[in-house]
Amino acid sequence: MSSLPERVLEEIRELPAKYPQHRSAVMPALDLAQEELGHLTTEAMSEVAAALQLDPGYVEGVATFYTLFHLQPVGRHRFYVCTNLSCMLRGADEVVAHLRKAIGVSEPGEVSKDGLFSYEAVECLGACEYAPMCRLDHLYHYDLTPQKIDALVVARRAPLSAAAKAGRVPSPRKPSAPAAAPPKKPRAPRTKKNA
Amino acid sequence: MPEKSIGPNLPGRAHQRGTVGGPILTEWFATKDLHKLDVYESQGGYTALRKALTEMAPAAITTEIKTSGLRGRGGAGFATGVKWGFIKRDEPGPKYVVVNADESEPGTSKDRYIIENSPHMLLEGIMIAAYAVGANQAWIYIRGEYDEPYRMLREAMAEAREKGYLGRKPLGIDYPLDIQMYRGHGAYICGEETALLESLEGKRAQPRSRPPFPAVKGAWGRPTLLNNVETLATVPWIVNHGAAAYVKFGTEKSPGTRLMSVSGNVRKPGVYEVELGQTFRHVIMELAGGPPEGRKVKVFWPGGSSAPVLPESMLDTKTDMESLAAARSMGGSGGVIVMDDTHCVVRAAYRLLQFYAHESCGKCTPCRVGGDWAVRTYERILAGESSQVELGILERVSDGLQNGRCLCGLGDSAGWVIDSTLRHFREEYEDHALRHECNVGATPTALRATSPQVGRSARA
Numbered sequence A: 001m002s003s004l005p006e007r008v009l010e011e012i013r014e015l016p017a018k019y020p021q022h023r024s025a026v027m028p029a030l031d032l033a034q035e036e037l038g039h040l041t042t043e044a045m046s047e048v049a050a051a052l053q054l055d056p057g058y059v060e061g062v063a064t065f066y067t068l069f070h071l072q073p074v075g076r077h078r079f080y081v082c083t084n085l086s087c088m089l090r091g092a093d094e095v096v097a098h099l100r101k102a103i104g105v106s107e108p109g110e111v112s113k114d115g116l117f118s119y120e121a122v123e124c125l126g127a128c129e130y131a132p133m134c135r136l137d138h139l140y141h142y143d144l145t146p147q148k149i150d151a152l153v154v155a156r157r158a159p160l161s162a163a164a165k166a167g168r169v170p171s172p173r174k175p176s177a178p179a180a181a182p183p184k185k186p187r188a189p190r191t192k193k194n195a
Numbered sequence B: 001m002p003e004k005s006i007g008p009n010l011p012g013r014a015h016q017r018g019t020v021g022g023p024i025l026t027e028w029f030a031t032k033d034l035h036k037l038d039v040y041e042s043q044g045g046y047t048a049l050r051k052a053l054t055e056m057a058p059a060a061i062t063t064e065i066k067t068s069g070l071r072g073r074g075g076a077g078f079a080t081g082v083k084w085g086f087i088k089r090d091e092p093g094p095k096y097v098v099v100n101a102d103e104s105e106p107g108t109s110k111d112r113y114i115i116e117n118s119p120h121m122l123l124e125g126i127m128i129a130a131y132a133v134g135a136n137q138a139w140i141y142i143r144g145e146y147d148e149p150y151r152m153l154r155e156a157m158a159e160a161r162e163k164g165y166l167g168r169k170p171l172g173i174d175y176p177l178d179i180q181m182y183r184g185h186g187a188y189i190c191g192e193e194t195a196l197l198e199s200l201e202g203k204r205a206q207p208r209s210r211p212p213f214p215a216v217k218g219a220w221g222r223p224t225l226l227n228n229v230e231t232l233a234t235v236p237w238i239v240n241h242g243a244a245a246y247v248k249f250g251t252e253k254s255p256g257t258r259l260m261s262v263s264g265n266v267r268k269p270g271v272y273e274v275e276l277g278q279t280f281r282h283v284i285m286e287l288a289g290g291p292p293e294g295r296k297v298k299v300f301w302p303g304g305s306s307a308p309v310l311p312e313s314m315l316d317t318k319t320d321m322e323s324l325a326a327a328r329s330m331g332g333s334g335g336v337i338v339m340d341d342t343h344c345v346v347r348a349a350y351r352l353l354q355f356y357a358h359e360s361c362g363k364c365t366p367c368r369v370g371g372d373w374a375v376r377t378y379e380r381i382l383a384g385e386s387s388q389v390e391l392g393i394l395e396r397v398s399d400g401l402q403n404g405r406c407l408c409g410l411g412d413s414a415g416w417v418i419d420s421t422l423r424h425f426r427e428e429y430e431d432h433a434l435r436h437e438c439n440v441g442a443t444p445t446a447l448r449a450t451s452p453q454v455g456r457s458a459r460a
């Protein structure tokens, strides 16, 4: 059974033409797959491989190298909180501690019970003058405080009312991350070191 | 709710944090809507491209850049014009310009600042560079987390295509120019130029051994010019005003200005345009407002986390590359991280070693193994479970990472963090390792009591 709809596979098959060599299409293709499914399943990676005429092991090797590819289920809204030095010096650790409480998880990669949230503690996001900061739903959020974290969380718990207030439509992506609590698994290890 | 987009002049972005209206790079940054093509043109944008394409021979452009003394702003500080000269313009077949917009060096945010303020300035620089080295196609490799800069560049490129700056006949000249973007996916090593090329080719980003250099065999095996965002964004100004005007700024060997992103314990963190040769005292104490009330600067990283640290007593060090080399550090990425006296150097070094260990691509042994060793050693030291032995291990690991024992600069950088913090703050290390206490703050803390703070569950 195919996990990626034909529409996405079609889009993936068109990618290689954009690059001097077809291999370059692998990351944009994995992006499309991840955007569709929330995270990259083994089947999805195989389908990407088939669509690009690459070896499935190769595609998985690429996916596991880069931290923005998720091989485990993630929350529908993912907080990427910078915990590198400049943010740490301005309270990133407290931000992370507060965020955990706010979304009810105890470690990075764990998905909240309602399936809405997960977080990662990440390296410098290149916005150090606004430390502490995070990336959430493809936007940066600056000068974080516990209050700001709460506001971001609350707005996403009640997306419709908040969207109406902020004058924007909710994210078009389907809540494809499992609505029920997914089995708690440790974060997929980056396998770069035994390549 | 800070839900809105963060681009310049867009709702939600209260103000810029940094220089607007500076001498060179930020000259037009005070202009509202500068990211739009017509506004950029109204300031004089794209006149440099016109001049380059219609009045200058490609070799003359490269000569002008050479004469300007511009040096790469990505980290290594290599002479830009010399690098351009390495590309054989007449060699048949495709050649590429690849733009390093991976900006992941801790403490560095200047490339984002440039793109969000003036994406066309970068595009114009890329086009001039492509024309000078004989490339028709450029690729911007931009880190995946930069959603807003990506979107702004995409819009700017669409405008430039519409206007005919990009396309088959830019400005009516028979020289096709195209720019594409490629998004990274979260790996610091992709900033290293050969790892970046591997990634662009759809592979795991492990650095290549050199030679061959990218100028000979770069992207997809073709001659490639690789430059940082800021380097290329400086090019239009030089073409417009001439090298002679550029060298009036800065020092003899480090001419011009550069953007320094100042972060950490300062009152006004931001991205400042600094004339090279100004002191760090000026940058940190004046531009960035110095440390918070009642605190003192303890240490600063002068050029991103990879540049060896300098203690407060060296605040009068100048920002040009020669002065920094004399101080046993480097200009690096221009990211100035300031730490005040309420923070512990050993813990900061530990955090950075976690970073380098996590981001090691694993290709060479000293870096792969040494980073993890260092992290575990720091953990013992910070938990109060150490002796002279641990300090010895740190010294050996640090030595093993440096001086060409690794394939790329990431290994050296990790070594420099250990080496430079030990060199300037030996006593603080000894407090931890030998006396099992941390003397930061009003009263010494016994380390065992605070050990739970040490583990950072995000990385294990």
Ligand SMILES: Cc1cc2nc3c(=O)[nH]c(=O)nc-3n(C[C@H](O)[C@H](O)[C@H](O)COP(=O)(O)O)c2cc1C
Pocket (backbone or CB within 6 Å): B071, B072, B073, B074, B075, B076, B077, B078, B080, B100, B101, B102, B103, B104, B105, B188, B189, B190, B191, B192, B193, B194, B226, B227, B228, B229, B231, B232, B408, B409, B410
């Ligand atoms: C580990 C490592 C990370 C790097 N990261 C970046 C980066 O994020 N951006 C960048 O422009 N250069 C980075 N560099 C430097 C590049 O390898 C290269 O020197 C630079 O992009 C060349 O452009 P320039 O001559 O214009 O500075 C990095 C180097 C190393 C060793």
Ligand code: SF4
Pocket (backbone or CB within 6 Å): B189, B206, B207, B359, B360, B361, B362, B363, B364, B365, B367, B368, B406, B407, B408, B409, B410, B411, B412
């Ligand atoms: S020094 Fe580290 S990051 Fe660089 S190639 Fe070697 S293992 Fe990879």
Ligand code: FES
Pocket (backbone or CB within 6 Å): A082, A083, A084, A085, A086, A087, A088, A123, A124, A125, A126, A127, A128, A129, A131, A133, B106, B107, B108
């Ligand atoms: S250290 Fe957090 S954004 Fe750079």
